[in-house]
Amino acid sequence: MRLSLTTQWMSIQSSSDCILDVPAFLFRDLCMSISLLHCALRWIGRALLIVGLVSAIDPLLGAGPPNIIYVLADDLGYGDLGCMGQKHILTPSLDRMAAEGLLFTRHYAGGPVCGPSRATLMTGMSQAIGFIKGNPGGDWRKENLRAQDVTVAEKLKEAGYETACFGKWGLGPRGRSGYPTSQGFDRFVGYDTHAAAHNYYPRRLCQDDGYVELPNGQYSHDVFARLILEYLRAEHGRPFFLYVPFTIPHIPLNPPDLGSYADRNWPDSHKKYAAMITRMDRDIGRMLDLLKEQGIAKNTLVVFSSDNGPQSSYGKGVSKMTKFFKSGGPLRGIKRDVLEGGVRVPMIAWWPGSIEPGSTDHVSGFQDIMPTFCELAGVDPPADIDGVSFVPTLRDEPEKQERHKFLYWEFIRMVGDDMRGSRQAVLHVSENVKAIRYGINGSIKLFDLDESPDEKVEIRSPSPGLALEMKRLLDESRSPSKLWPRSALQEGWQPK
Numbered sequence: 480m481r482l483s484l485t486t487q488w489m490s491i492q493s494s495s496d497c498i499l500d501v502p503a504f505l506f507r508d509l510c511m512s513i514s515l516l517h518c519a520l521r522w523i524g525r526a527l528l529i530v531g532l533v534s535a536i537d538p539l540l541g542a543g544p545p546n547i548i549y550v551l552a553d554d555l556g557y558g559d560l561g562c563m564g565q566k567h568i569l570t571p572s573l574d575r576m577a578a579e580g581l582l583f584t585r586h587y588a589g590g591p592v593c594g595p596s597r598a599t600l601m602t603g604m605s606q607a608i609g610f611i612k613g614n615p616g617g618d619w620r621k622e623n624l625r626a627q628d629v630t631v632a633e634k635l636k637e638a639g640y641e642t643a644c645f646g647k648w649g650l651g652p653r654g655r656s657g658y659p660t661s662q663g664f665d666r667f668v669g670y671d672t673h674a675a676a677h678n679y680y681p682r683r684l685c686q687d688d689g690y691v692e693l694p695n696g697q698y699s700h701d702v703f704a705r706l707i708l709e710y711l712r713a714e715h716g717r718p719f720f721l722y723v724p725f726t727i728p729h730i731p732l733n734p735p736d737l738g739s740y741a742d743r744n745w746p747d748s749h750k751k752y753a754a755m756i757t758r759m760d761r762d763i764g765r766m767l768d769l770l771k772e773q774g775i776a777k778n779t780l781v782v783f784s785s786d787n788g789p790q791s792s793y794g795k796g797v798s799k800m801t802k803f804f805k806s807g808g809p810l811r812g813i814k815r816d817v818l819e820g821g822v823r824v825p826m827i828a829w830w831p832g833s834i835e836p837g838s839t840d841h842v843s844g845f846q847d848i849m850p851t852f853c854e855l856a857g858v859d860p861p862a863d864i865d866g867v868s869f870v871p872t873l874r875d876e877p878e879k880q881e882r883h884k885f886l887y888w889e890f891i892r893m894v895g896d897d898m899r900g901s902r903q904a905v906l907h908v909s910e911n912v913k914a915i916r917y918g919i920n921g922s923i924k925l926f927d928l929d930e931s932p933d934e935k936v937e938i939r940s941p942s943p944g945l946a947l948e949m950k951r952l953l954d955e956s957r958s959p960s961k962l963w964p965r966s967a968l969q970e971g972w973q974p975k
């Protein structure tokens with residue numbers, strides 16, 4: 480963030496209007512004292528003005544914490560937005576958000592599929608140390624967030640925030656410990672499980688601890704979009720945290736209309752996919768406009784990202800559609816892969832007046848959201864997380880930014896998955912080297928992401944030290960788990 484703080488101090492340090500020429504007349508000493516006093520008063524006045532300005536823009540210095548809105552797309556690829564190089568799908572609002580905000584080009588999802596990715600987002604714990612290492616609902620393993628798991632919503636509540644979640648939750652069904660209202664959210668409207676979210680025209684949605692019936696043919700995404708605007712129009716006596724995990728562009732591809740794509744000479748699925756993303760983009764634009772209209776944009780941080788890479792063709796690997804749109808951008812891999820395309824996602828942070836426009840290649844991940852939001856809210860994050868606050872990056876203070884040593888992801892193959900075999904990956908951040916292993920007894924592939932960002936060309940002769948370090952990280956980063964045991968990473972393993 481190129482905070483005006485820096486600019487103000489620089490202008491003072493470069494100011495020369497207090498340098499005194501000593502007058503050569505009789506009352507020289509008296510005049511000099513007056514001048515010095517005058518100069519001192521001007522300095523004090525400026526200092527007070529600066530403190531006032533700074534406290535108005537910097538939540539850490541007294542103006543109170545900002546509102547925070549976190550919008551999450553579902554299965555949106557690294558290359559699906561115009562600001563990330565997309566040529567066919569129109570995303571004018573997100574492009575504008577990126578132009579006005581800070582675009583993170585090295586941001587990583589918590590995992591290659593919904594469940595662990597969202598668990599990391601909510602808890603600040605990566606897949607290496609987190610409790611949920613695979614998809615919780617709708618699969619063979621139905622574990623969810625436990626009562627003792629601390630979410631970012633709980634921490635922000637502790638800091639005095641109002642909290643709400645509209646969209647797809649996926650970390651615990653109604654009536655269980657993982658459900659949003661048991662995990663720090665005052666309000667929840669949406670799908671409690673992943674499987675439920677696969678129907679875009681549901682008869683009802685969860686609403687707090689009950690249900691709300693929907694009219695026939697109601698597209699659920701439109702409900703969430705309307706709820707956001709209602710929420711922003713309502714009076715909030717306190718700062719708020721609004722978490723919006725949209726279901727777009729996850730399958731099924733069945734939006735209410737094809738928008739501006741109706742006449743394109745594309746397969747139907749392509750038109751629908753593009754129309755879904757543009758619909759979501761339109762609603763994000765309405766949200767940003769309303770924040771400005773309400774006069775709260777300058778005290779609201781909005782973050783946008785996606786929970787994993789683009790979808791597969793469910794049984795046939797990378798789909799023709801994903802190839803057509805180049806949804807992964809320059810990266811190789813899709814959802815369920817630990818290749819870059821499976822886990823690297825766009826992230827935009829927008830906060831007019833506080834975050835200067837630009838882009839950053841700071842290596843960050845979903846686990847960093849917890850400590851970042853906690854820092855902005857003025858509350859300590861849980862001690863046992865492995866996320867790193869990126870507030871210094873938001874403030875354009877890279878010299879103060881703590882770096883990750885490594886990032887870890889894994890995918891345990893589940894029954895019915897189109898991916899063959901389980902896999903792990905680790906990114907050694909300072910070396911920018913990635914290690915990928917299919918099965919814990921498999922050979923390790925090493926990629927230098929500077930030399931081969933699409934992970935097609937392996938490092939030919941890695942130094943023995945680097946090879947050993949990467950193997951050690953793959954072997955030892957992972958915390959023990961009864962539910963997703965290390966043995967499940969073996970080739971051919973089947974759940975009991």
Ligand SMILES: [Ca+2]
Pocket residue numbers: 553554592593729786787
């Ligand atoms: Ca997903």
